[in-house]
Amino acid sequence: MILNDATIKEITTRMERYPSRKSAILPALTYAYRQVGHLDAPVYKELSKIIDIPYVEIAEAASFYTMFPKKEVGRYLIQVCHNISCSLRGADNMLIYMQEKLGIKMGETTPDNLFTLISVECLGGCSAAPMMQVNQTFYEDLTREKIDKILADLSAEAEKDGK
Numbered sequence: 519m520i521l522n523d524a525t526i527k528e529i530t531t532r533m534e535r536y537p538s539r540k541s542a543i544l545p546a547l548t549y550a551y552r553q554v555g556h557l558d559a560p561v562y563k564e565l566s567k568i569i570d571i572p573y574v575e576i577a578e579a580a581s582f583y584t585m586f587p588k589k590e591v592g593r594y595l596i597q598v599c600h601n602i603s604c605s606l607r608g609a610d611n612m613l614i615y616m617q618e619k620l621g622i623k624m625g626e627t628t629p630d631n632l633f634t635l636i637s638v639e640c641l642g643g644c645s646a647a648p649m650m651q652v653n654q655t656f657y658e659d660l661t662r663e664k665i666d667k668i669l670a671d672l673s674a675e676a677e678k679d680g681k
């Protein structure tokens with residue numbers, strides 16, 4: 519089993535709120551993602567059993583939501599918005615800077631497995647462009663200095679946790 523007891527309990531508790539099991543798919547994907555860090559076929563299989571919904575419906579729903587990574591990622595998944603508002607306010611430069619700083623290209627993970635860098639469509643934080651999301655946290659009005667601090671803080675946090 520990949521999903522632990524706590525995640526399964528969250529999913530089954532949430533299922534009780536809905537008249538249709540299908541309505542629990544998105545929350546179930548979210549809980550699974552929070553525990554595992556990505557979603558893939560083995561996770562879909564377990565969710566299919568827990569929710570009692572065909573595997574293909576779980577996989578279809580997951581494929582629609584790009585915010586769920588479909589393969590293993592680093593401890594910190596950095597999603598930099600490259601949509602119109604962020605692009606107009608320098609997102610491309612931020613992306614180039616982060617690739618240089620982390621020593622990886624878009625879609626790659628640092629060798630220490632700490633950071634995965636991807637670019638994404640609008641995250642809904644346009645008024646504070648350019649912005650990015652790291653795991654569940656938004657970082658807005660990005661500058662090179664802010665990026666330096668964010669990455670340093672995250673690295674320190676990981677080191678503190680012994681990872």
Ligand code: FES
Nearest residue numbers: 599601604643644
């Ligand atoms: S365009 Fe970047 S958050 Fe909307």
